[in-house]
Amino acid sequence: MKIREIAKLAGVSVSTVSRVTNNYTNVPKETRDKVMSVINKYGYIANSSARILTGKQNKTLGLFIVEFLDNPSNNIILPSIWFSNIIAAVVNYASAKNYNTLVTLITNKKALKKAKEQFANKSICGGIFVGAENTVEEINEFDRLGYKIALLEQKKDENSSRNNSIFVNTDNTKGAYEATKYLIDNGHKKIVHIMGNKKKSPTLDRINGYKKALSEAKIPFEKTLIIKGEYQQNIAYENVKNLIEEEVFFSAIFAASDDMAFGAIKALREKGKRIPDDVSIIGYDDTIIAKLENFSSVKAHADDMADILVNQLINCVENKNKIASSYIVESTLEIRNSIKKYD
Amino acid sequence: MKIREIAKLAGVSVSTVSRVTNNYTNVPKETRDKVMSVINKYGYIANSSARILTGKQNKTLGLFIVEFLDNPSNNIILPSIWFSNIIAAVVNYASAKNYNTLVTLITNKKALKKAKEQFANKSICGGIFVGAENTVEEINEFDRLGYKIALLEQKKDENSSRNNSIFVNTDNTKGAYEATKYLIDNGHKKIVHIMGNKKKSPTLDRINGYKKALSEAKIPFEKTLIIKGEYQQNIAYENVKNLIEEEVFFSAIFAASDDMAFGAIKALREKGKRIPDDVSIIGYDDTIIAKLENFSSVKAHADDMADILVNQLINCVENKNKIASSYIVESTLEIRNSIKKYD
DNA sequence: TTGTAAGCGTTATCAA
DNA sequence: TTGATAACGCTTACAA
DSSP: OHHHHHHHHTTHHHHHHHHHHOSSSSSOOHHHHHHHHHHHHOOOOOOOHHHHHOOOOOOEEEEEEEEEOTTSSSSSTOOOOOHHHHHHHHHHHHHTTTTTEEEEESSGGGGGGHHHHHHHHTTTTTTESSOTTOOHHHHHHHHHHOOOOOESOOOOOOOOOOEEEEEEOOOOHHHHHHHHHHHTTTTTTOOOEEEEOOSHHHHHHHHHHHHHHHEOOOHHHHOOGGGETTTOOOHHHHHHHHHHHHTTTOOOEESSHHHHHHHHHHHHHTTOTTTTTTEEEEEEEEEEHHHHHHHHHEEEOOOOOOOHHHHHHHHHHHTTOOOOEEEEEEEEOOOSSSOOOOO | HHHHHHHHHHHHHHHHHHHHHHHHHSHHHHHHHHHHHHHHHHHHOOHHHHHHHTOOHHHHEEEEEOOOSSSSSSSSSSOOOOOOOOOOOOHHHHHHOOEEEEEEEOOGGGGHHHHHHHHTTTTTEEEEEEEETTHHHHHHHHHHTTTOEESSSSSOSSSSSSEEEEEEOOOOHHHHHHHHHHHHHHHOOOEEEEOOTSSSSSHHHHHHHHHHHHHHTOOOOGGEEEETTTHHHHHHHHHHHEEEEEEOOOOOEEEEEHHHHHHHHHHHTTTTTEEEEEEEEEEEOOOHHHHHTTOEEEEEEHHHHHHHHHHHHHHHHHHTTOOOOOOOOOOOEOSSSSSOOOO
């Protein structure tokens, strides 16, 4: 069923049918009813591509999972509980507002053109970016082009005026500060921090929170106690193993992600260290792996963030004047049996 | 950049540009290079809506999460580890083949027209249905209309000739049989089965597997030991609690899903029953909750199923002649410390 | 090998 | 309040 056939059957022109399907006010009830009865009888649905081509907005949000990979054949989201959570939550909240979600994985810089393409084609009316490094210039460009975007864990760059972007972050400095302080309050002094990929926005904040807690407690900051994990389990595992082999002493670890915390736990176990008897540990994100392995973690409230990303983006898309802004979702410390107290 | 502008800049006609972007063979290398250099210089990307409108296929798969809800405001996928897993896995495998995934939640029968719409509009070139009841007539209609679909856990109806559908199932009867047999081999005779929604295809098979193991062991089947759970945690919780209050004796539970097993565990704990000392338990799906709560489960290999769903569907979409068929993914019993042995 | 022009199914402009 | 018609950006006969 095409609009022409409906028009013919209803005895009106295509423009009238179009006015009806678009809920325009300038069509009298009588005409509307006549058209609607034909539409309902034949189950007519307007073709979305044709609509898009004339400039109408499509009720579809783009969800871009960004993780640049050295080896492109790696599965990136399959093993990441964090990404799975976010995808499911975004789909859920978008659906509640009657929006579909078009999900695209972006594993290298060039693939960002897929996002540009979807915006330019109007396949999507707004986009959510998850996992993107802070330095991705392309995303600045999307903002300049007037595309509506929402970013999870990206920091607003004070230099570039991002007017169309929504920023959703956790309070990374505070979360890291509290985790470190908790360890200190339990008597720990030699605390390792496993940091993530420096190009991602939360990384530096979490380091700063860690440092702040140390300095408040007058514990000297030691460079050797900061090790790299790149937000990946394997890398954290290797580097913690190295640390132990180098016989660097530490009594606790604060890892900037649960994945890295889990890598550390594997290394500790392999080296015969017990948790929390020999080493105490706190992770970040509070994904299900923290519950599973029963270690403490800073809860990042993924569902709440997805809720804000989706609903603020839809607000922005629907009220074209709305000024986009920043949101901070509070993080909370979930304590489990992974911390030893020294008196 | 539109095709016209590219054509003008390259000094050719729009049809030639179109031939180049569609990789047609009847354009000499020289012309192709000339056109490509302009395309690359200006970063031209063909408009997908315009392409779809002329009848071209869109490299997008529809993923439909189907769960009919009494209360439409319930979140359905947010709390379901099973659905989150499947979504992430489908997105992952589709992306590997350079397909996007358009995810739609379907919470009532009427909403199935969204799927029809996407097919009719050619927004998607194929659809994956997860969670659909076996009796959904609309899906039969999609098949008749020639839409390419892949179904997770739906049974091929011998009466209706589904020629365009791909069926992916686990071996439900065998999985249930082995779980029940394992309990019997450990000396259990009074085994409760918590069954799922009868309209979903795996439910009856799992009941049959349970019955088969009982009859093989010459244990009489007792109707009172089969209780309803509707694949929902809460319902299983309530019905197990009732069973205990009615003082029905049982020493083990085989639940048709991990969610229901977890509901049962909560009820047991509340009633002061220890696992496995008082009651042994096996679930189904082997989601992360089974690992977390350390109970045994029949592993349904969600990743493997997603892999088959996506790749067989793409095969079917790309080679138009290919006959769709059925796939069985083997299930395996994961034993954890949730089973007591009687001698 | 290449170009012209019709057509895909809508919406928007303009005139009536 | 309604209807003709151009336009959206592409593909594809058909013609050259």
